[in-house]
Amino acid sequence: MNRYIPNQHGAWxxxxxxxxxxxxxxxxxPAHVPLFLCWLFMYLFSFPVLQWIKTRKTDRYFKPSVIYGIVLIPLxxxxxxxxxxxxxYGALLxxxxxxxxxxxxxxxxxxxxNDVVAILLFCxxxxxxxxxGAGSEADWARTTLLFVLLGLYFVGTALYVKTVIREKKNPRYYRASVAYHALLIPFAAxxxxxxxxxxxxxxxxxIALPKRKMAIKQTGIAEILFAVMLYVCVLFFYS
Structure with missing residues (x-):
């Protein structure tokens, strides 16, 4: 199933x-249902395609690419x-x-x-x-502020994740991550x-978690929980 299901838990x-x-x-x-399904299968389709490009393993990633493509096109x-x-918007993506x-x-x-580009696309x-949902009556100012908030949050997450996985022995990444997160507080306030x-x-x-030994899966699951925390807080205190 790892050919079909992305293994990056935080990406969800x-x-x-x-x-x-x-x-x-x-x-x-009601139109949000096909919109979200289309978005979901675009993400699922991109996973085997990018893995195919990276590894050139046609026998492994051709079938999931075709299956997701067949579902994605009618959506x-x-x-x-x-x-x-x-x-x-689709052309831009x-x-x-x-x-x-x-x-x-x-x-x-x-x-x-690459992480930053992906974050901006997702957000x-x-x-x-x-x-x-709202058409011409949409509150674009609030939407843009939420887009910026999400982008800043996920860029910080990308920095943090590097400090616990690929750059865990790099003090510059750690300092950059801590400083970045400190700067986000006055913006949120x-x-x-x-x-x-x-x-x-x-x-x-x-500050604290990069100093602990955490498995990659644990880090990804923790990020889902932090995202839930942020969503609940934004829902109650801003949206």
Missing amino acids: AMLILPFLLGLSVSGAA AVIVAASQPKLIG LAAFLVPVHYAKNKNERALL SFIYPVVYV ALSLPLSIPFAVLLLRA
Whole structure:
């Protein structure tokens, strides 16, 4: 099943959180169902495709790529037919996908720049979610602030994860992660003072957890829990 299911547990938070926060701005609509399914299968499709490009193991990744592609195409057609303005967003995603393709081809998909591009792509999903739910009456100012908040949060998470896995012996990454998380607190407080609480917790995470021995799976699962904490706090204190 590891050919079909992405093994990056924290990525599921990036997949779901923009969708849920988008719903908190616009409210839910029936059209959100095919939109989210399309988004989900785009992510699932990208996983074997990028692994195929990276490893060139056609026998391993061809079948899952085809299966996900077969599911994805009709979903994309349904979304495009019901929401034609989202075709431009799809074209933007396709163009931006060339960045992870480049890094996968060069077997450097863990590069920080690649992480940042992926984060921005994931977080941008909040815009079509809000558009589908609210249309021309959407609160784009609040949506953009949530996009920025999510982007800053996930970039911090990318820095932190490197300090517990690939760069755990690099003090520069550790200092950068701690400083970055400290700077996020006043930004969150400016949006809503109680939002500084979850970001203070994230700062403590960045300080303390790299000094503990944690398995990669444990780190990923912990990030899902931290994402749930952030979602609940944003829902109650800002959205």
